[in-house]
Amino acid sequence: xxxxxxxxxxxxxxxxxxxxxxxxxxxxxxxxxxxxxxxxxxxxxxxxxxxxxxxxxxxxxxxxxxxxxxxxxxxxxxxxxxxxxxxxxxxxxxxxxxxxxxxxxxxxxxxxxxxxxxxxxxxxxxxxxxxxxxxxxxxxxxxxxxxxxxxxxxxxxxxxxxxxxxxxxxxxxxxxxxxxxxxxxxxxxxxxxxxxxxxxxxxxxxxxxxxxxxxxxxxxxxxxxxxxxxxxxxxxxxxxxxxxxxxxxxxxxxxxxxxxxxxxxxxxxxxxxxxxxxxxxxxxxxxxxxxxxxxxxxxxxxxxxxxxxxxxxxxxxxxxxxxxxxxxxxxxxxxxxxxxxxxxxxxxxxxxxxxxxxxxxxxxxxxxxxxxxxxxxxxxxxxxxx
Amino acid sequence: xxxxxxxxxxxxxxxxxxxxxxxxxxxxxxxxxxxxxxxxxxxxxxxxxxxxxxxxxxxxxxxxxxxxxxxxxxxxxxxxxxxxxxxxxxxxxxxxxxxxxxxxxxxxxxxxxxxxxxxxxxxxxxxxxxxxxxxxxxxxxxxxxxxxxxxxx
Amino acid sequence: xxxxxxxxxxxxxxxxxxxxxxxxxxxxxxxxxxxxxxxxxxxxxxxxxxxxxxxxxxxxxxxxxxxxxxxxxxxxxxxxxxxxxxxxxxxxxxxxxxxxxxxxxxxxxxxxxxxxxxxxxxxxxxxxxxxxxxxxxxxxxxxxxxxxxxxxxxxxxxxxxxxxxxxxxxxxxxxxxxxxxxxxxxxxxxxxxxxxxxxxxxxxxxxxxxxxxxxxxxxxxxxxxxxxxxxxxxxxxxxxxxxxxxxxxxxxxxxxxxxxxxxxxxxxxxxxxxxxxxxxxxxxxxxxxxxxxxxxxxxxxxxxxxxxxxxxxxxxxxxxxxxxxxxxxxxxxxxxxxxxxxxxxxxxxxxxxxxxxxxxxxxxxxxxxxxxxxxxxxxx
Numbered sequence: 001x002x003x004x005x006x007x008x009x010x011x012x013x014x015x016x017x018x019x020x021x022x023x024x025x026x027x028x029x030x031x032x033x034x035x036x037x038x039x040x041x042x043x044x045x046x047x048x049x050x051x052x053x054x055x056x057x058x059x060x061x062x063x064x065x066x067x068x069x070x071x072x073x074x075x076x077x078x079x080x081x082x083x084x085x086x087x088x089x090x091x092x093x094x095x096x097x098x099x100x101x102x103x104x105x106x107x108x109x110x111x112x113x114x115x116x117x118x119x120x121x122x123x124x125x126x127x128x129x130x131x132x133x134x135x136x137x138x139x140x141x142x143x144x145x146x147x148x149x150x151x152x153x154x155x156x157x158x159x160x161x162x163x164x165x166x167x168x169x170x171x172x173x174x175x176x177x178x179x180x181x182x183x184x185x186x187x188x189x190x191x192x193x194x195x196x197x198x199x200x201x202x203x204x205x206x207x208x209x210x211x212x213x214x215x216x217x218x219x220x221x222x223x224x225x226x227x228x229x230x231x232x233x234x235x236x237x238x239x240x241x242x243x244x245x246x247x248x249x250x251x252x253x254x255x256x257x258x259x260x261x262x263x264x265x266x267x268x269x270x271x272x273x274x275x276x277x278x279x280x281x282x283x284x285x286x287x288x289x290x291x292x293x294x295x296x297x298x299x300x301x302x303x304x305x306x307x308x309x310x311x312x313x314x315x316x317x318x319x320x321x322x323x324x325x326x327x328x329x330x331x332x333x334x335x336x337x338x339x340x341x342x343x344x345x346x347x348x349x350x351x352x353x354x355x356x357x358x359x360x361x362x363x364x365x366x367x368x369x370x371x372x373x374x375x376x377x378x379x380x381x382x383x384x385x386x
Numbered sequence: 387x388x389x390x391x392x393x394x395x396x397x398x399x400x401x402x403x404x405x406x407x408x409x410x411x412x413x414x415x416x417x418x419x420x421x422x423x424x425x426x427x428x429x430x431x432x433x434x435x436x437x438x439x440x441x442x443x444x445x446x447x448x449x450x451x452x453x454x455x456x457x458x459x460x461x462x463x464x465x466x467x468x469x470x471x472x473x474x475x476x477x478x479x480x481x482x483x484x485x486x487x488x489x490x491x492x493x494x495x496x497x498x499x500x501x502x503x504x505x506x507x508x509x510x511x512x513x514x515x516x517x518x519x520x521x522x523x524x525x526x527x528x529x530x531x532x533x534x535x536x537x538x539x
Numbered sequence: 540x541x542x543x544x545x546x547x548x549x550x551x552x553x554x555x556x557x558x559x560x561x562x563x564x565x566x567x568x569x570x571x572x573x574x575x576x577x578x579x580x581x582x583x584x585x586x587x588x589x590x591x592x593x594x595x596x597x598x599x600x601x602x603x604x605x606x607x608x609x610x611x612x613x614x615x616x617x618x619x620x621x622x623x624x625x626x627x628x629x630x631x632x633x634x635x636x637x638x639x640x641x642x643x644x645x646x647x648x649x650x651x652x653x654x655x656x657x658x659x660x661x662x663x664x665x666x667x668x669x670x671x672x673x674x675x676x677x678x679x680x681x682x683x684x685x686x687x688x689x690x691x692x693x694x695x696x697x698x699x700x701x702x703x704x705x706x707x708x709x710x711x712x713x714x715x716x717x718x719x720x721x722x723x724x725x726x727x728x729x730x731x732x733x734x735x736x737x738x739x740x741x742x743x744x745x746x747x748x749x750x751x752x753x754x755x756x757x758x759x760x761x762x763x764x765x766x767x768x769x770x771x772x773x774x775x776x777x778x779x780x781x782x783x784x785x786x787x788x789x790x791x792x793x794x795x796x797x798x799x800x801x802x803x804x805x806x807x808x809x810x811x812x813x814x815x816x817x818x819x820x821x822x823x824x825x826x827x828x829x830x831x832x833x834x835x836x837x838x839x840x841x842x843x844x845x846x847x848x849x850x851x852x853x854x855x856x857x858x859x860x861x862x863x864x865x866x867x868x869x870x871x872x873x874x875x876x877x878x879x880x881x882x883x884x885x886x887x888x889x890x891x892x893x894x895x896x897x898x899x900x901x902x903x904x905x906x907x908x909x910x911x912x913x914x915x916x917x918x919x
Contacts, residue, residue, distance in 0.1 A: 001541070002637045023412035023665065026445040033451075043451040054600065055593035055620070059407050061660035064621060065904025068777050069448030075792060077772045078909070079629065080620045082593070084600035090617050094629060101635035102540065103770075114410065122405045127600040130401050131561075210410075238615045243563075243607040260613060372603050396558045403597055409664045440781075442666050448776060468687070468784060470679035473729040476655050479671040487676055487731075489684075489780050498780030500667055500680075512687050530666055 002100040004386055006223035006230030007351075008216050009039025010344035015180040015211035015332045018116040024058060025070035028112050031212035031337075032072055035108065038353075039216055039226050043072035046216070047104040050094045051080055052087040053113050053336030056123040071110055083240065084127060085286070085371020087111060088213065088339030092367075092379060093236045095217045100233075105219045111340035112212035115333075120208050127372070133244060140286070141205060145197040147255075147374075148289035152199060154252055154304070157292055159199050161307035163190035165291030166203050166330055168316060173327025175356035180209045180332040190288075204288040211334030213341050220385065231347035231365070231381040235268035237261040240375040255290075258297040258368065258376035265378040266299070271364070274321075275300040275314070278380075279362040280349045281323045282342040284370040285330065291315075291323070298368070317359065325349065325357040339369030343379055350383050414445040417457075422532040426520050430495050432456045441495045442530070461493035462518040463539065468498070471507055480531065486510055490536060502535040509538050540800055542919065543634045544757050544764035547577025547750035548876040553714040553864035556650035557744040562596065565746035566646050567608040573748040578761030579640065584750070586615040586638045590626035590645035590868050594657045609644050622816075623872025624901030624911035627749060628770055634751050646746035647867045654742050661905055663778070674818070674905070675739060677779065679731035681906040682821040685785040686733060689836030691824070693733045697724035698842050699820040700737045700862060706849060707859025709888035714743050714864040724820075738820040740865035747872045749879070765879045768896075768916050769801030774909035782906070790829030790900075790910040798831075801914040803896075807832050810914070811894040812881050813853060814874035816902045817860040823847075826900060827855065829910070849891075857881070857889040871901025875913055882917040 011034025013019070019027055028051075036042060049071050051064050060066050064073075064080035071078060081087070081094045088111035095109035121139040128134040151157060167187055173179035185203060193203040223230040239257040262274070271277045283298075285291045292306035300321055301309040309315065315323040324330075326345040329338055346365035348354050362383065369377035411419060414431075418441075421427040431454045432439040433447035441460055446453050469488040472479070479485070481504050488510070489498035501518075503510060516536040526532035549572030551557075551565055560568075566589070574581060587609050591601040598604060602618035609616070615638075619626035623645040630643035658674035685691065701721060707713035719737065727736040757764045773796075775789035776782045794806075803809045815830070817823040824838025832853065833841055841847045847855035856862075858877040861870045878897035880886040896916045903909040 002635075018410070020410050021413045022445070023410055023415055026412050026414070029446050029451075056403070056405055056599035058409070059405070059660060059664065061592070061594045061657065062621070062904045065774055065908045066661065066663065066777055068774055069444065069446070072448075072451045073774055074448045074776050075773060075789060077793075078774050079625045079772070081617060081629070082600075082620045083602050083618050094617060097629070097632045097636045100637070101632035103632060103635065117409050118405055118407050123599055126403050126405070126598050127603055128598075129604060130597065131399055134401075238617065239613065240602070240606050240616050241612060243603060243605075372600050391559070394559075398558075401597070407664070411665050415665055448781070468680045468684035470676060470683050470734075471732040472676050472679075473731065474675075476671060476673065478656065478659055478669075478673075480669065487670065487672065487680060489680060489784075491780075497778065500670060500672070500779055502670065512683070529669070531669060 003102050004220040004232065005096050005099040005217055006232045007347040008218045008223050008227035008230050009035050010215050010347055011035030011038055012178050012213040012341060012344060013211045014178050015209045015334060017180065017207065017209060019210040024114050025067055027114065027210065028067055028110060028212050029070040031214040032108065032110065035214035035216050046072065046106050046108045048098050048107045049073045049076060049078040049110065050091050050098065050107065051078060051110040052082045052091040054082065054084060054087060056126055057118050057120065058114055083372060085335060086339055086369040086375050086377045087336045088341065089343060089369025089377035089379060090238065092215060092340055092343040093238060093377065096233050096236060099217045099219050105222050107217045109215045109217060109340060111337035113334040113336040114210045115208035115335065116210050141200055142197045144287050145200045148199050151289060151293045157307040159191065160187065161292055161311065162204060162288035163187050164310050165288040166190045169324045169328040169330045172317065172325050172357065173331035176326045179327040180207055200287055206286050206329045206333035209332050209334040211332065211337050213337040213344050215340060215344050229351050229383060231350035232385050233379065234382045234386050235265040235380040237264040238377045240372060242373040254297045254303065255294050255374060255376065257374055258294055261376045261378040262298050265380050269380040274298060278321055278364050278366050280325060280359045280365045281321055282326060282345045282367045283323055284339055284342055284368050285328055286370060322359045325354065325359055339377065342367040342369065346381050350381055412445065414443055418443050419528040423526040423528040428460045428462055428492060428518065430458050430460045432458055438496045439494060440497055441492060441499050458494060460495050463515060464490045464492035466512055466514050466516055467491050468512060469510055488536065490516055501533060504535045506538045515539050541635055542754040542766060543631060544752055544766045545749050545879050546752045546757060546760035546764050547573040547579065548879050549573040549576055550712055550747040550873055550876050551745040552712045553743045553745040553866055555714065555741065555743065562646045562648050563605050563608040566605040566644050569644055569746045569748040570609050570642060573642065573750050577750045578759065579750065581610040584610060584640050584642045586633055586641050587611040588626050588630045588641060588643045589618045590623055591618065592620055592647060592868055594660050595647045595652055595867055597652060605646065609642060622868055622901040622903045622911065624875060624899065624913060625772060625903060627872055627875055628772060628911055630751050631767055631770055634753050639753050639756050641751045642748060643751065644748035645869045645872045647869055648744040649742035649867060650744050675734060676731040677905050678819050679734045680779060681784040682733050682819065685821055685825055688785045691839055693725065694721050695839045696738060696820040697721045699817065699823045700724045702842060702848060703817060703856050703860040703862045706857050706889065707863035710858045713859040715741055716859065716863065734819060740818045740861045743864050743866045745866035745869050747869045747876055749872060749876060763883050763917055765882045765915050765917055766919055769797035769914040771796035772909060772911035777908060779906060784906055787825055787829030787907065790826060793910045793912045794830045797912040797914050803914065806830060807853060810896050810898050812857065812891040813855045813898045814858060814877045815855060815900040816871060816874060817856060817862050818865060822907065823855065854891045857891055874899040874901060878915055882915060
């Protein structure tokens with residue numbers, strides 16, 4: 001029988017474009033210490049560890065065994081889970097299964113990346129198949145640009161519609177002391193920023209960040225003792241649908257992986273009307289157009305209505321379903337941690353620890369991960385034990 | 387096997403990943419490497435809780451999981467606790483074969499440092515004492531190889 | 540721990556270089572073969588764990604290449620980057636958490652990259668990598684520490700090479716079946732003292748898969764289910780100088796936990812066959828000590844006294860072990876698979892008669908920093 005599992009503590013570094021003061025391992029340790037402090041535990045209390053990052057960004061082989069001094073895992077079990085941009089969420093999901101299995105009581109999930117240490121684009125190009133895709137795959141942005149322009153053509157969304165997503169997320173980041181980019185931006189700023197690959201401009205996309213995040217998962221009996229308001233895991237779902245970039249080119253059917261993953265998660269969590277029943281959403285939006293399109297795939301609104309939904313303010317902090325109170329990926333992107341931050345920030349909302357970015361009275365939250373070849377992960381957290 | 391499989395000649399494609407890296411050493415590591423480069427000193431640091439003296443120094447003690455702040459200067463001499471004489475060439479090797487890797491417990495440290503021994507390999511055995519041979523100042527870069535190797539004394 | 544079992548297995552023939560298949564071809568074939576072995580369809584599989592290594596594949600997000608091949612379309616999927624025993628451990632946890640049938644599939648093609656450069660990548664970029672350390676020279680440091688402390692000679696560890704390559708002759712899938720003498724091993728090329736060519740495992744291509752099922756799914760299985768009785772893993776310090784390389788304490792801790800889960804108090808008596816990760820000859824006696832089959836320093840006596848030979852009371856590595864076929868990350872899964880075959884009675888010429896309880900073991904990180912121990916039985 002699966003144990004019920006809750007998140008009882010989170011920690012993250014203060015994300016920056018460069019962290020010259022710490023080596024990678026030291027940066028991990030910072031996040032771990034903060035997570036332990038958040039739930040008043042010591043490293044001795046942790047029974048197992050799951051860690052993830054994207055290998056070619058830091059060029060460390062066997063990151064799990066390399067990291068033990070910083071992770072706190074000496075003479076403990078540790079394993080590495082890695083799936084590209086979705087790493088942070090698959091790490092969280094792996095930690096969940098560690099506890100749900102009944103084999104471990106308290107498990108630490110760690111996601112991290114020190115993007116300043118390498119050429120991000122050169123590294124990410126290596127995700128493409130060397131024989132068939134690599135010569136035409138020039139990085140993450142162009143492939144997202146194809147999705148964006150297809151969406152604009154299908155539904156008439158505009159660059160201004162997308163810019164609204166950036167303004168929302170970047171302004172939310174001002175309330176988040178950990179966020180990387182904390183300067184407010186306006187619609188004009190976004191529209192006048194340099195075009196990278198039509199229709200994506202500089203301020204439409206996420207930055208490169210050095211940062212780490214750690215999240216403590218605990219089994220039900222421990223969770224209730226450790227934390228006043230634990231964030232219970234109600235559902236998790238993963239769809240890493242495609243292998244070849246050409247396979248994902250039917251953009252008219254939406255982000256298939258997100259649709260499927262969210263449908264499965266909603267079913268498990270008993271959610272029928274996500275925009276009404278969810279109180280907050282931390283979504284992995286690596287670029288603005290995703291903020292219009294993928295909320296349709298999540299069932300917040302109907303296909304084609306994403307732009308209007310955002311324009312009407314439903315995703316603002318005072319709206320029906322606040323999206324990215326943390327500032328989201330557009331404000332902070334330390335890739336191995338990014339999806340884990342969505343989980344952490346959702347948990348923070350439920351635990352009531354959001355400070356200036358707290359959405360009032362959060363009972364259910366959704367966190368999503370994105371990466372790889374248009375893959376998606378979904379985790380739903382709740383204030384009530386399932 | 388299908389008939390077409392029998393007729394096809396498998397091809398190969400060559401490639402190489404070219405991703406440059408610049409790793410942040412961090413302040414703790416930087417202090418250690420700068421002491422090698424500028425002062426010809428080997429620094430370690432000690433965890434106040436368990437008393438372990440580390441080299442290279444660490445920002446936190448992996449066992450106690452607390453920050454370490456107590457710096458010590460270690461001897462340039464120590465004892466070989468384990469070694470291997472490398473005989474097969476490999477492009478990333480820092481010396482010509484035969485040379486040795488050794489784990490050296492410097493006087494004052496509680497853990498070993500992995501480094502090189504190039505000369506007098508026939509005398510090399512566990513328990514033997516060695517001393518660090520620093521490169522000329524002009525050639526030191528703030529790198530563990532500012533110590534060129536260790537010599538058997 | 541709830542009762543879960545391995546109901547399907549498949550492994551490729553291990554070879555120096557598989558010219559005709561890409562690694563995703565191999566993953567597809569092993570997925571298909573494991574399903575056939577289990578008597579299942581791909582629709583019976585509700586989640587997948589793939590195992591791969593970005594450096595080995597030359598791809599960041601190496602898992603991307605094999606999703607389709609592992610039948611993961613529209614399924615929950617994850618990827619462990621580490622030895623097969625660890626990936627299978629995650630698969631087991633997913634079954635314990637409520638999934639019905641988990642497919643775990645691992646692959647690597649050692650022929651397609653430079654093994655030394657790849658293993659150099661596991662060393663710390665600031666303090667160790669530019670010393671040019673890689674898996675053989677670093678393991679030589681461990682071999683030296685161990686053999687020096689307990690006065691074990693190179694001829695002693697050569698016996699492991701002789702035994703395991705000979706065992707491989709009974710394994711049609713092994714890459715290096717050989718009839719060797721101690722002299723052959725002693726005369727093989729010196730790489731890093733005390734390790735010579737025949738003390739080292741080869742470079743290999745291959746893939747393997749297993750299917751782990753929940754108790755209520757097991758009746759569908761075509762063959763005798765093999766129950767997972769105890770599993771645990773543990774990692775030592777990272778820096779080689781921080782560790783006592785001759786003391787496999789992380790293995791000891793993992794074994795203790797796995798034995799406790801399995802209710803084993805006297806491993807030597809209660810375990811019938813062992814498949815452990817002998818990447819190098821010296822590792823076999825060292826890991827036997829960590830697994831509590833004998834006292835520290837006496838592992839090699841077990842071989843000299845005939846205990847761990849095919850005719851002895853505790854055969855170790857009837858398959859030929861990692862010394863006879865070393866597909867990185869797959870090799871641990873292969874140890875599990877070989878144990879399953881033994882417990883099913885399907886091990887052909889390498890069968891240990893009447894085996895009821897088997898132990899499989901895998902390692903991760905330099906000098907066996909992290910160990911994963913599996914105890915399995917054909918008795919529920």
